[in-house]
Amino acid sequence: MINVRKAGAYLLVALTALAFGYLLAAQLRTQLLVPGNRVARTEALVRTVQDLEQANSGYRSQIATLQAQIDALEAQAGQRSGATQSLRDQVALLRAHAGATSLRGPGVTVALGNGQPGAGATDYLVNFQDIQDVVNLLFEAGAEGVAVNGHRISPLSSFSGPAGTVVIDQGNPLYAPFQVTAVGNRNQMEQKLGDASNLGGLRNRQRAYGLALSFQGSPDLTLPAYDSTLEVRYAQPA
Amino acid sequence: MRSRRSSTALVVGVLTGLLAFIAVVQVRSQFEVERTLSGVDPTTLAFLIDDLHRANDALATDAGTLSARRAALQSGGDQQAVDQLNAELAQLRMVDGLTAVHGPGVVITVDAPLTALDLQDAVDSLRVAGAEALALNDQRLVTGSVIKGGNQSLEVDGAPVRGPWTLSAIGDPTRLAGAADQMTKALRDDPRVLHADYRAEGDLVIRSTVVQRPFVYGSA
Numbered sequence: 001m002i003n004v005r006k007a008g009a010y011l012l013v014a015l016t017a018l019a020f021g022y023l024l025a026a027q028l029r030t031q032l033l034v035p036g037n038r039v040a041r042t043e044a045l046v047r048t049v050q051d052l053e054q055a056n057s058g059y060r061s062q063i064a065t066l067q068a069q070i071d072a073l074e075a076q077a078g079q080r081s082g083a084t085q086s087l088r089d090q091v092a093l094l095r096a097h098a099g100a101t102s103l104r105g106p107g108v109t110v111a112l113g114n115g116q117p118g119a120g121a122t123d124y125l126v127n128f129q130d131i132q133d134v135v136n137l138l139f140e141a142g143a144e145g146v147a148v149n150g151h152r153i154s155p156l157s158s159f160s161g162p163a164g165t166v167v168i169d170q171g172n173p174l175y176a177p178f179q180v181t182a183v184g185n186r187n188q189m190e191q192k193l194g195d196a197s198n199l200g201g202l203r204n205r206q207r208a209y210g211l212a213l214s215f216q217g218s219p220d221l222t223l224p225a226y227d228s229t230l231e232v233r234y235a236q237p238a
Numbered sequence: 239m240r241s242r243r244s245s246t247a248l249v250v251g252v253l254t255g256l257l258a259f260i261a262v263v264q265v266r267s268q269f270e271v272e273r274t275l276s277g278v279d280p281t282t283l284a285f286l287i288d289d290l291h292r293a294n295d296a297l298a299t300d301a302g303t304l305s306a307r308r309a310a311l312q313s314g315g316d317q318q319a320v321d322q323l324n325a326e327l328a329q330l331r332m333v334d335g336l337t338a339v340h341g342p343g344v345v346i347t348v349d350a351p352l353t354a355l356d357l358q359d360a361v362d363s364l365r366v367a368g369a370e371a372l373a374l375n376d377q378r379l380v381t382g383s384v385i386k387g388g389n390q391s392l393e394v395d396g397a398p399v400r401g402p403w404t405l406s407a408i409g410d411p412t413r414l415a416g417a418a419d420q421m422t423k424a425l426r427d428d429p430r431v432l433h434a435d436y437r438a439e440g441d442l443v444i445r446s447t448v449v450q451r452p453f454v455y456g457s458a
Contacts, residue, residue, distance in 0.1 A: 016253040038280075045283035052290035059297035066304035070322075073311040077319030084316060087323040094330035096458050097450055105456035129359070136358055139382040144456040146382075155333050155380035158365035160289070162282040170293035173286050183456040223456075229300040230333045235370040235408045237328055238338035238443050 053172045060171075060227045067229075099152045099226040103145040107183040107221040108190055110134050112202075114164070114176040115209030122163035124209035126176050130202055131166050132159040134180045137199060141192035142185030145223045149174045152226040170228050177212070183221050190217050332371065335380040335448035339371045343408035343442040344418040350431035352403060354385045354392060360405060360421060361385070367417035369407040371444050375399045378446040395448070402433070406444055414438075 078085035095101050112134070115124040135146050135153060146153045151168050161167040166174045182189060192198055193215045205211045310318050331337040346360075361372060361379055372379040377394040379385075387393045392400060407414050418436035425434035 016257060042278075042280055042283065045280055045287065046278070049283055049286050049290065052287060052294060055294050056290060056297065059294060059301055062301050063297065063304060066301065066308055070304065070308050070311060073308065074319050074323060077311075077316045080316060081320075084320055084323065087320065087327065091323050091326050091330065092458075094327065094334055094336075096453070098330055098333050100330075101458050103453075103456040103458065105453075107455070132358065132362060133355075135381075136384070140384045140386060142455075143382070144451075144453050153381055155335060155382065156365065156370065157381045159362055160366045162285050164278070165282070165286065167286075167289055167293075170296050172290070185455060228297060229304065230329065231300055231303060232329050232332050232370045234343075234368075234410060235332050235339040235341040237332065238340040238445065 049173075056170070056172050063228060097155075098230055099145055099154045099223075100230060102225045103183050103223045105144070105183040105221065106186040106217075106219050107143070107181065108138070108186060108193065108215050108217050109221070110138070110180040110182075110193065110215045111212060112176065112178040112180070113212030115205065115211035118209050123205050124211060125164035126166070126178055126211065127163050128159040128161045128166045131168075131178060131180065133199060133202065135159075137192055138180065138182040138184070138189055141189040143182035143189060144184040146180065146182045147223045148180050149178055150224055152224055154226045154230055156230065181221055181223060183223055186217050186219075190215070333380075334450060335371070335378045335383075336450060337447060338443065338445045339408055340441055340443040341370070341408040342411040342438075342440055343369075343371075343406065344411070344414045344436050344438050345442065346405040346407075346418050346422060346436040347402060347433065348405070348422070348425060348431065349402040349433040350425065350428070352401065354387055357385050357392070357403070363417050363421055364405065364407045364409075364414065367407075367413040368410040369414060371408040373406045373444045373446050375404055376446050378444065378448050380448055383448065406442060408442055408444060411438055411440075 074084075074088055078088045092101070096103070112126045112130060114126055117124050131148055135148065138146050148166070148168055151171050151174070154169070157169055159166065159168055161173060164175065166178065168174065196203065199213070202211065202213055206213050307322055311322065314321075328337075332339050344364075352360075357374060361374070364372060365381070374385070374394055377383075377397055377399055379394065383395050385392065385394050391398065407418075415436070415438050418438075422434040422436050425431045
């Protein structure tokens with residue numbers, strides 16, 4: 001009985017030591033990759049990106065707070081005057097169409113993910129044009145509002161970014177996996193997304209590199225409000 | 239016997255603790271290395287840094303504007319609220335494409351068999367360069383505008399459009415001119431393109447507007 005217990009204990013120690021050794025080796029390998037000027041420079045750049053991303057999130061949350069405070073002050077003014085309230089209602093309608101307020105309703109969520117590297121240099125990565133194509137298709141199919149990874153699309157929204165990253169407006173870079181969510185005519189959107197003649201480029205790369213592309217309809221989705229301001233600086237009413 | 243068992247337990251305990259520690263360090267290191275090395279090269283990172291600097295500057299300006307608006311509302315009373323709501327109404331009507339606008343910008347003219355995708359890309363490039371109002375052959379465009387069809391039967395929001403193409407954009411004149419220059423140079427390298435050029439305008443007018451569709455499925 002004692003021998004069995006002893007053997008069990010030694011086995012446990014041995015297994016633990018084995019796992020310990022394996023992880024130590026893996027750790028050392030990881031650390032060996034880090035030195036070298038090129039990697040150190042890349043790491044410094046990554047840290048700068050991360051700092052700027054943090055500042056970006058901070059500004060956007062500051063803007064959201066300020067907008068909520070302004071809204072509350074305008075609501076108080078609206079309570080004191082019917083004309084001001086009517087003006088607020090007109091602004092609210094335009095804000096809704098600009099994506100500046102949240103939107104709830106039936107819709108679809110399109111999921112996109114990177115594939116496996118192959119012959120084409122960056123073709124296995126989801127790029128901003130892919131997201132732009134999906135967003136355009138959804139609007140064509142009757143979307144009343146669209147958000148990409150929780151970032152609401154406005155009438156002035158733009159898509160850019162190097163391969164594998166998607167930058168929308170003044171937001172942080174977004175990385176795969178992507179979720180494009182749309183509220184609107186669910187049936188029509190599902191039909192367009194299911195039609196093999198649409199999103200040809202994406203479907204080809206799905207076959208070639210295993211890029212992920214799928215969609216799911218839902219009776220109730222909520223899109224967040226646009227998280228920045230829609231200030232126009234150069235255009236004036238004609 | 240009791241002391242030998244407890245010393246074995248101690249060894250196992252210490253080793254398990256170390257194992258957990260190293261596992262955490264390992265996972266963190268691997269995450270960092272992956273974040274650093276997986277396809278994000280220094281050039282890409284430099285682009286991202288440029289974009290983020292510009293974005294953060296714009297956001298800081300917007301935050302400053304909103305702070306000033308809040309302060310004015312706090313001290314200015316009901317008339318200030320009316321003034322601000324009217325100003326926002328005018329801004330949003332421009333953003334939503336519901337009103338004619340004027341301002342500095344560029345006009346790009348292209349004679350080439352462009353596809354809906356070509357036009358969508360051109361419009362997006364101008365938006366990235368800060369376009370605040372856009373029109374294609376006198377059809378006003380917002381991000382939700384639908385450009386579709388083949389070369390012989392292209393449509394913008396259901397209205398037929400055909401080449402030669404005129405893209406008008408109002409916004410930051412320097413950035414728009416830079417984008418227009420790059421775009422037209424690239425087009426001129428394409429043998430199918432008969433003509434591609436642009437001109438900067440100090441005060442360009444876009445008269446066309448978007449017809450707003452009411453929400454049928456979504457609610458606030």
